[in-house]
Amino acid sequence: MARITAGVATSHVPAIGAAIDLGKTGEPYWKPLFEGYEYVKEWIRETKPDVVFLVYNDHATAFDMNFIPTFALGCAESFKPADEGWGPRPVPTVKGHPELAAHIAQSLIQDDFDLTIINEMDVDHGLTVPLSLVFGQPQEWPCLIIPFAVNVVLYPPPSGQRCYDLGKSLRKAVESFPEDLNVQVWGTGGMSHQLQGPRAGLINKEFDNEFLDRLVDDAPALAQEPHIRYVREAGSEGVELVMWLIMRGALNDRVEVKKRFYHVPASNTAVGHLVLENRDS
Amino acid sequence: MSNRIPQPYDDIPGTIIFDADMARQGYHLNQFAMSLMKAPNRERFKADERAYLDQWPMSEDQKQAVQARDYNRMMALGGNVYFLAKIFSTDGLSFQHAAATMTGMTQEAYRDMMLNGGRSAEGNLYKKEGE
Secondary structure, X not given: OOEEEEEEEEOOOHHHHHHHHOOOOOOOOOHHHHHXXXXXXXXXXXXXXXXXXXXXXXXXXXXXXXXXXXXXEEOOOEEOEOEOOOOEOOOOOEEOOHHHHHHHHHHHHHOOOOOXXXXXXXXXHHHHHHHHHHHOOOOOOOOEEEEEEEOOOOEOOOOHHHHHHHHHHHXXXXXXXXOOOEEEEEEEOOOOEOOOOOOOOEOOHHHHHHHHHHHHHXXXXXXXXXHHHHHHHOXXXXXXXXXXXXXXXXXXXXXXXXXXXXXXXXXXXXXXXXXXXXXXX | OOOOOOOHHHHXXXXXXXXXXXXXXXXXXXXXXXXXXXXXXXXXXXXXXXHHHOOOOOOXXXXXHHHOOOHHHHHHOOOOHHHHHHXXXXXXXXXXXXXXXXXXXXXXXXXXXXXXXXXXXXXXXXXXXHO
């Protein structure tokens, strides 16, 4: 049977992707950030997931204001890197797992999560930057990837509780899939950042570190934090952090922290990163 | 005035939350911005901004805000920053550059602020703190 073994959380700032693509990772501005991801690069070679269920958000790339799905599950064979206005990132095409994705759709919808199913979708930096941070610059991504796009652009996004509960249902779905698969769930976006208005540039290290603490060992209560706390304290775009709760909900109540990293800044944003493995409950 | 119901985020300083009511007002502004994802549209926009804008059922205020590159005004009129990013990308400007213009800081001063840990949360969470 398929099983969820681990979770990764990371910010997905577009400038990080540009630094990788342009060979700037050793520059003084970027070096401290990329050093924080050396562990996960080693760890992923050892843990070798067959499938990554990658929770991210689209940034006015695949979705305009015409259709705004709250939860969109990528069910296709493949997903191309999107042209976000300056040409697609030079990264491999993402290969999906349509059978597992269809099974997850069936299972989650029957579990009361009203998903949107997507078959043609280009994936933007929200999805490809985490892949680059973890896998580096391979010719092909070394595993299959199921994109799961969450609306966090149009307020209100789904609540933290909804995301956490969806993670729990996702786990049930994966564990009832008959193929023997090692599945990881990644949650991306955040940490504190605000990209708009006179308050742009807001960084809240206290909020971010409290969030990192509580995601590990106080997740059920963290899930109950209302949106207003995110947008007020972590910035209007910091509300992306609700996506990390899908990853956390999919793991055991007890997890082991294999890596924790926090860095300011990447462009306008605070960067956070966690590697979590299931522990026996 | 609108029938907008007061929201708990109204007292966050320097911030416009892009909610469904703002999205309603900004629909054509955001769809115009999205059209700039395509190179031929960017060329047409650059060749004659006003003529391109006049093809969209946007308000005069919205069109003038675009021509003035007044991002705070665009957001007050329903623009969302991820959509408006298509405009400053068309201008060849970075996200950090655009964010700096929204704060009234120079790009250098804004970049230095970020390098020094960003804008502090202290005094920036409630409008009344800034009074």
